[in-house]
Amino acid sequence: MVGFKLFNFTHELLALSLRTRAARHEVLSANIANADTPGYRPKDLDFNAVMKSAVEASANGSAQDGNLMARASADIESAIYEPEYPNSRQGEDRLDGNAVSLDSQMALLTENSLGYEASLTFLQRALAGLRFAIREGRG
Amino acid sequence: MSIIKNVDLVYRPTPLVKTKSLEEPQKGDFNNVLKNAMGEVGELQEKANQAMQQMVGEGTGDLQETMIALEKADVSFRLMMQIRNKVLDAYQEIMRMQV
Amino acid sequence: MDLFKIFSISGSGMAAQRSRMTVVAGNLANTETSRTPEGGPYKRRDVIFRSVPAAGEFSDQLADLADGYEVVQGVEVVGVKQSSRPPRLLFDPNHPDANADGYVALPDINPMEEMVDMMSAVRSYEANLSTYNTTKSLIRRILDMARNSQ
Numbered sequence: 001m002v003g004f005k006l007f008n009f010t011h012e013l014l015a016l017s018l019r020t021r022a023a024r025h026e027v028l029s030a031n032i033a034n035a036d037t038p039g040y041r042p043k044d045l046d047f048n049a050v051m052k053s054a055v056e057a058s059a060n061g062s063a064q065d066g067n068l069m070a071r072a073s074a075d076i077e078s079a080i081y082e083p084e085y086p087n088s089r090q091g092e093d094r095l096d097g098n099a100v101s102l103d104s105q106m107a108l109l110t111e112n113s114l115g116y117e118a119s120l121t122f123l124q125r126a127l128a129g130l131r132f133a134i135r136e137g138r139g
Numbered sequence: 140m141s142i143i144k145n146v147d148l149v150y151r152p153t154p155l156v157k158t159k160s161l162e163e164p165q166k167g168d169f170n171n172v173l174k175n176a177m178g179e180v181g182e183l184q185e186k187a188n189q190a191m192q193q194m195v196g197e198g199t200g201d202l203q204e205t206m207i208a209l210e211k212a213d214v215s216f217r218l219m220m221q222i223r224n225k226v227l228d229a230y231q232e233i234m235r236m237q238v
Numbered sequence: 239m240d241l242f243k244i245f246s247i248s249g250s251g252m253a254a255q256r257s258r259m260t261v262v263a264g265n266l267a268n269t270e271t272s273r274t275p276e277g278g279p280y281k282r283r284d285v286i287f288r289s290v291p292a293a294g295e296f297s298d299q300l301a302d303l304a305d306g307y308e309v310v311q312g313v314e315v316v317g318v319k320q321s322s323r324p325p326r327l328l329f330d331p332n333h334p335d336a337n338a339d340g341y342v343a344l345p346d347i348n349p350m351e352e353m354v355d356m357m358s359a360v361r362s363y364e365a366n367l368s369t370y371n372t373t374k375s376l377i378r379r380i381l382d383m384a385r386n387s388q
Contacts, residue, residue, distance in 0.1 A: 006215055018203040025376070026244055029369050030289075030310045033251030035362045036258070037287040037313050069204075102365050113372055117379060124383050127210050134217045202377060206384045 006130060009058055012068045013051070014123040019069070020050045021116040023076045028109045031100055038096035042086045042105060046079040047115070176222065180215045187212035243310070244373050250290075250312035251366035257315045258285045258359040262352050269347045272335040280345040282321035290314045321346070 024045035031042040053075055054068055087101040187208040193200040261283050271280035289311040323346045331340035 006218060007211060015203070015207050018207075019201065022201070022203060022376075025373065026247070026310050029244055029247045029251075029373070030312065032362075032365050032369050033247050033254070033313045034287075034289050034311060035251070035365065036255075036358070037289045040289055102361065106365060106368070109369060109372065113376060116376055120379055120383060123207070123210075127214060130214050131217060134214070134221050136221075202380055206380050209384055 009068075011123070011126060013054065014119050014126070016054055016068055016072055017047075017051060017119040018116065018123070019072055020045070020047050020076055020079075021112055021119060023080075024112050025109070025116070027080060028105055028112060031105045032102065032109070034098075035100045035102055035105070036098065038098055040097075041082050041099045042101075043080055043082050044086075044108070045076070046081060047112075050075050050079045173222070173226075176219055180212070180219045183208070183212040183215050245370065247310065247312045248366045248370040248373065250314060252363055252370070254285070254287055254313045254315050255359045255363035255366065258287075259356060259363070261285050261318060262356045262359060265345075265347050266349060266352050266356075268345060269349060270344060272333070272342050272344055279325045279343045280347075281325075282323065282345055282347050283318050284321065285315050286317045286319055287313055288316045 024047055027043050027045050034040040034042075050072075054071075057071070058068070086099050087104050187205075190200060190205040190208045194202070194205050265282050268280040274280050290313065291311055325343035326346045327341040328344055329340055330336055330342050333342045336342050
């Protein structure tokens, strides 16, 4: 079909990264809410794994750009896991079985938020560039 | 006879590209390009509308996806408008040409 | 990402910590209470936390399952339990609540322990509040982006 391809793999990748960051934000928020729940072990989402599998799927052609987001839900959910040593130090579990360290979780949340803002900024720039090109640089 | 044939070639060179006659429009001609483009723009607008409706009406849906759908619809629409403007400009230019 | 869900996770965390603070404040206020309507001295109370599936829309539990993130959990206070620690006995025959041997039964509450508990509750509350604000600012960023497209 003759069409024009405005939106390429980069845009799809950025959209996927936004969705994944948002999901991870959810997981980390839940950890913080459950900082005092007995027996609760913190969870995390392997962001890099999700992005890597998307890049691979595109490289070996098993996903068209449109399908990148279609697989996203499944990929993201399977990336949620329970780290074995959530605080990078053993023996931090409390007597009631809770293993959440507020400091670690806040640090992860900050890192994730920055990644989210980065993706958002890149996407914004990419779209602004497109619009600029369409306007041919004129107002 | 071969000399005459060669002279013929000089004065009537074979065209590099086969041109078809005007009665047969080409498959990928500009008309189709425009039609397909408008169809895609319409689809993107529809997707954006649906995302917005879901967000506002039902309260579910992904905020990022809605925003991205909006942006895609916006950008592709602008491109189409620009193409339309160009086509109009070209048409007017042609009309202004003195025969 | 269901917007409502993310806020409800942090919100549930804040609410749970608030309940905890209230209970601890009650303990601190009653360290010397030797008489209660139920009879006997005040018993130290403690909140029981439990994680619950984060609420999106009330009708949307099914949609949550479809979305797949039902692993994400908020928190809820399911009850307040009373301590079964024996009361501490103080020898004070002149006290109106003294028993036959002259001992008053007072709550076994250690103010230091309660203060530490309170500080921990405050810290957790603030962490949830900070998460809540971060969520809000991320969402604002998206909306700004859509608004400023020119």
